[in-house]
Amino acid sequence: MTEMTKIVAKAPSGKQAPLGPAVGGAFPGIRALPGAGRIGDRVFRTLTAGSGALVLVTMVAIGSYLVVAAWPALHANSGNLFTTQVWRPQADPPVFGIAAIAFGTVVSSLIAVVIGVPVAVGVALGVSQYLPRRWASVLGGLIDLLAAVPSLVFGMWGLYYLIPHTRGFQQWLSTYLGWIPIFRNRTATLTGQYGQSLLMAGIVLAIMIIPIVASICREVFARTPGPTIDAALALGATRWEVIRSAVLPFGRSGIASAAMLGLGRALGETIAVALVLSSGFTINWHLTELGGDTVASTIVLKFGEAGSSPVAIAALMLAGLCLFAVTLVVNATARLIVARKVATP
Amino acid sequence: MPPRIDVHNLDAYYGDFRAVEGVTISVEPGEVTALIGPSGCGKSTFLRTINRMHEVTPGGRVQGSVRLDGQDLYGRDIDPTAVRRTVGMVFQRPNPFPTMSIYDNVIAGDKIAGIKRRKAVFDDIVESSLRAANLWQEVAHRLHKTGASLSGGQQQRLCIARAIAVQPAVLLMDEPCSALDPISTLAVESLITQLKSDYTIVIVTHNMQQAARVSDRTAFFTVADQGMPGRLVEYGPTAEIFTAATHQATRDYVGGRFG
Numbered sequence: 001m002t003e004m005t006k007i008v009a010k011a012p013s014g015k016q017a018p019l020g021p022a023v024g025g026a027f028p029g030i031r032a033l034p035g036a037g038r039i040g041d042r043v044f045r046t047l048t049a050g051s052g053a054l055v056l057v058t059m060v061a062i063g064s065y066l067v068v069a070a071w072p073a074l075h076a077n078s079g080n081l082f083t084t085q086v087w088r089p090q091a092d093p094p095v096f097g098i099a100a101i102a103f104g105t106v107v108s109s110l111i112a113v114v115i116g117v118p119v120a121v122g123v124a125l126g127v128s129q130y131l132p133r134r135w136a137s138v139l140g141g142l143i144d145l146l147a148a149v150p151s152l153v154f155g156m157w158g159l160y161y162l163i164p165h166t167r168g169f170q171q172w173l174s175t176y177l178g179w180i181p182i183f184r185n186r187t188a189t190l191t192g193q194y195g196q197s198l199l200m201a202g203i204v205l206a207i208m209i210i211p212i213v214a215s216i217c218r219e220v221f222a223r224t225p226g227p228t229i230d231a232a233l234a235l236g237a238t239r240w241e242v243i244r245s246a247v248l249p250f251g252r253s254g255i256a257s258a259a260m261l262g263l264g265r266a267l268g269e270t271i272a273v274a275l276v277l278s279s280g281f282t283i284n285w286h287l288t289e290l291g292g293d294t295v296a297s298t299i300v301l302k303f304g305e306a307g308s309s310p311v312a313i314a315a316l317m318l319a320g321l322c323l324f325a326v327t328l329v330v331n332a333t334a335r336l337i338v339a340r341k342v343a344t345p
Numbered sequence: 346m347p348p349r350i351d352v353h354n355l356d357a358y359y360g361d362f363r364a365v366e367g368v369t370i371s372v373e374p375g376e377v378t379a380l381i382g383p384s385g386c387g388k389s390t391f392l393r394t395i396n397r398m399h400e401v402t403p404g405g406r407v408q409g410s411v412r413l414d415g416q417d418l419y420g421r422d423i424d425p426t427a428v429r430r431t432v433g434m435v436f437q438r439p440n441p442f443p444t445m446s447i448y449d450n451v452i453a454g455d456k457i458a459g460i461k462r463r464k465a466v467f468d469d470i471v472e473s474s475l476r477a478a479n480l481w482q483e484v485a486h487r488l489h490k491t492g493a494s495l496s497g498g499q500q501q502r503l504c505i506a507r508a509i510a511v512q513p514a515v516l517l518m519d520e521p522c523s524a525l526d527p528i529s530t531l532a533v534e535s536l537i538t539q540l541k542s543d544y545t546i547v548i549v550t551h552n553m554q555q556a557a558r559v560s561d562r563t564a565f566f567t568v569a570d571q572g573m574p575g576r577l578v579e580y581g582p583t584a585e586i587f588t589a590a591t592h593q594a595t596r597d598y599v600g601g602r603f604g
Binding site: 133225227228230231232233234235236237238241244245246249250252 | 396398401403426427428429430433434436438440441442443444445453454456457458459504507508511
């Protein structure tokens, strides 16, 4: 008994979980493991496991709620969910499909990635490899700050500033690159008739994803192993050659996952796109023409008119479910790439 | 004939801090010169001034001159990347490019510089460099595996092969064996002895037995106190430095009394 009191007195914290049974060796202080460890350990484990479980439960709850809520729409629909290009859930019989809005979502997000990722990689390289340290940290902070700007602000800026000031650019694209169908506007003749196109939605989205993508890329590039950079320098590499031979190969999967996360953000973006786009419910490859819609913008715009029609609401739930599934897959893929990167140093 | 290196009154700085002061030394061609001394004595910093790697550290700058067969490496019109192609370097930790194959690692110098050669020529460079680095036998059958699949000692010899593949005149080695086991160390040391007829070699080492084994001449650096610059104390034939040094500090260090 005296041995035990000694041990307890030596321990740093006042409270003690009950010690395990004495095993009766030469050193009575060495005891069997108490079942669940000390109190602190137990509390911490419960807390972390609980938080983890909560996240999972939330995900499953959202997913299953969407499935249940969307179910009536699936039955009532007289069109094909994946090929129909109209959205009339309140018609009799209801007819709607996500073909056009899925097209709008995918195309505007792809434009965002195609434009945004190279710019973001360039920014990240500049910040992590070229700028002197002081300027790099200032600019790095600004980028992170930009990521915190609400998307509504981007949408308003896009609608009231960017679009009016880039009509000429869209007209130029249509006039001189119009032989490529995606740039051709078949209806507009005056500069003022260009504007709220899928292309512009993609550009606004590109600006929105640049901060997050640049921020991740900057982190990845900054972790290029010093010895690898030294190796390139010692072989006579210039700064650009160091980037090409050491920084970019090392960061390749990081760039890929950053792009995927950017894509995920672009796919799910709602309010900015809803503001920038003027509604149009057809698949239209002419990206400078007005109109277009995305899944997310449709949901936010149609909720008002859905009113109390159960089928209309269920139809929007169905659209939400599709978006949920797609972004889940995109993000999970991005995470998988990151995880694989971590596993193989 | 490999070149001689004449260093005159060289100071090396990190920002305002002078890490190395007043080094004047003549490194003889075709010999192995060892730089020894306690930690923080500036021997690695000094080594990195010889291929202008010191200045890539933020705040790193140099005063004084380093001449390679009379040509000032710090001259006004000198391109530091050209200096680094002439004065190759091997580092403390083996650092093959992790994303490249063994083959690509050897020709990395040319690949990085965008130099295009026919495949047969590259094949020759790879084989001769790996043979010169005593690594050919061990890797010939797996040239297209990643360099990271090799053991530490093999990786270090791969780095030596990569350094000599661009045909430098000088090889700098910054504690090349400190991360290796004794067997690999032996392999690298015997390689150094073989290479010295073709390259002027300067090696920094913490291991005095190694300096005694591989070098023809030894330079002893020391530092008076923290925050003080490192200085070259004594330089001479290795046997002399280890048995009949002029300075007490050198005798104490090689005798194991400090450092």
